[in-house]
Amino acid sequence: MTATGYSLPHPASDSGWPARPATGPVQATVSVPGSKSLTNRKLVLAALADGPSVLSSPLHSDDSARMIGALRALGVEIEEVAGTGRFGPDLHVVPPTSFRGDTVVDCGQAGTVMRFIAPLAGLAHGDVTITAHDSALHRPMGEMIKALREIGADIDDGGTWSLPFTVRGRGHIRGGEVTIDASGSSQFVSGLLLAAPRFDVGLHVIHSGERLPSLPHIDMTIETLGRRGIQVERPAPNEWLVPAGIPRGRDAAIEPDLSNAAPFLAAALLTQGSVTIPAWPASSTQPGALLPEILSLLGAKVSRRGGALTVVGGPRIAGVDLDLTAASELTPTLFALAAFADAPTTLHGIGHIRGHETNRIDALVTNLRALGGDAEELPDGIRINPRPLRGGVWRAFHDHRIATAGALVGLRVPGVEVDDIGTTAKTMPEFPALWHDMLDATPAE
Secondary structure, three states, X not given: OOHHHOOOOOOOXXXXXXXXXXXXXXXXXXXXXXXXXXXXXXXXXXXXXXXXXXXXXXXXXXXXXXXXXXXXHOOOEXXXXXXXXXXXXXXXXXXXXXXXXXXXXXXXXXXXXXXXXXXXXXXXXXXXXXEOOHHHOOOOOHHHHXXXXXXXXXXXXXXXXXXXXXXEEEOOOOOEEEEEOOOOOOHHHHHHHHHHHHOOOOEEEEEOOOOOOOHHHHHHHHHHHHOOOOOOEOOOOOEEEEOXXXXXXXXEEOOEOHHHHHHHHHHHHHHOOEEEEOOOOOOOOOHHHHHHHHHHHOOOEEEEEOOEEEEEOOOOOOOOEEEOHHHHHHHHHHHHHHOOOOOOEEEEOOHHHHHOOOOHHHHHHHHHHHOOOEEEEEOOEEEEEOOOOOOEEEOOXXXXXXXXXXXXXXXXXXXXXXXXXXXHHHXXXXXXXXXXXXXXXXXXX
16 A cells, blocks of 8 residues: 555645755754643543543644544543643543443544544444544554454444444443454554453453554553553563453643654754753653654763753764664654664664555655655665755655654755645644744754
8 A cells, every 4th residue: 555545634735835944953942742642542541430530731633632522422521621731721521421322433534543432432322433534544443343343342344344334332342352463553452451441341452463563552551541540460461451440530641742742852963953842751651752762872962851851963863773663653753864864774663654644654765765865665664875865845645744754854955845734733733833933943053
């Protein structure tokens, strides 16, 4: 499946978005909105809880709006309330007595919504049809459909093993033991674990695939469950036991999205500048928590002070060999950095990102070659051979992370134009404004 096969949910402007070249070393402090992954997990658990919850500093984006809309369709009350965060209101969540059926859930492009809502739909009283934007109907769902059927859910997919499909909710799911190949997405495991406490007998999940991508996201799910009183056991590395029970209603704060901070930190390396991200957690299950280590390998100086993370770029960007199995969502940012490294770079452990918002490997390689660069697809990754680049159109392929990679390349290459910067609204609507603010804070040489 190629990146060019999907239609765009956000119309590109006639002229595109000119990526601004840096006029000197970037010197900026950038606050980023809350984590998408944490926001959507905590919304689901608040909907399953035994009482109300308030989520503070949540992400307000297309993906989180889709999750809120999906939960409201199932009868969950979610109200925006005054908060202290700079990026929008807090969320007050009141779980329903029982989930409502006879409804349609449109997931848009949000993988977390389609994978997290499908198990909840089986708990509803009535049919729940789950669909998505045309550009997301290709996203893998067959393993989730198979797993839910094995534990008692009734699903009508018309024999396609894909979206759209209808879950015929009966008010409960039996649960028990299920084996699933989550090689295509760790969200399959997380979606099952989140709903598992409300299954009749809990759940024993066994992953059968050769590799499990984005393991930190599963750790995030387990930690989020634990904070609401549901303790997940791990009898083996690829097995999880979730007891039956009801998560506790509790207020929870959302960490900044560390992966969305990646392009800003990368700007420090590309310009030999300095970028600081406030409120960087001391420890986190977000894959973006690996950024300090990775950026250090590439030649950055990384420091923490007063709860903030600062990255300072040096005179070179090192070519590296990186296994990104645990943090594949960082691939577009690291790809952009690798295009300006002093030696070739290989990124591997990322074959599954061909099934994300777009085929990310194909999209990145296609874009770089269009600007005169040299990159090649590998069975499980990409190899980038640095060479001089020229200006031109950088196609977003309706993927937020591909779009931000184009902005990064444009820091060093005049004349780069991102055709659809609006797609960043999927996880960070503020990206264009924050990017310009960062560059405006940079003194001209």
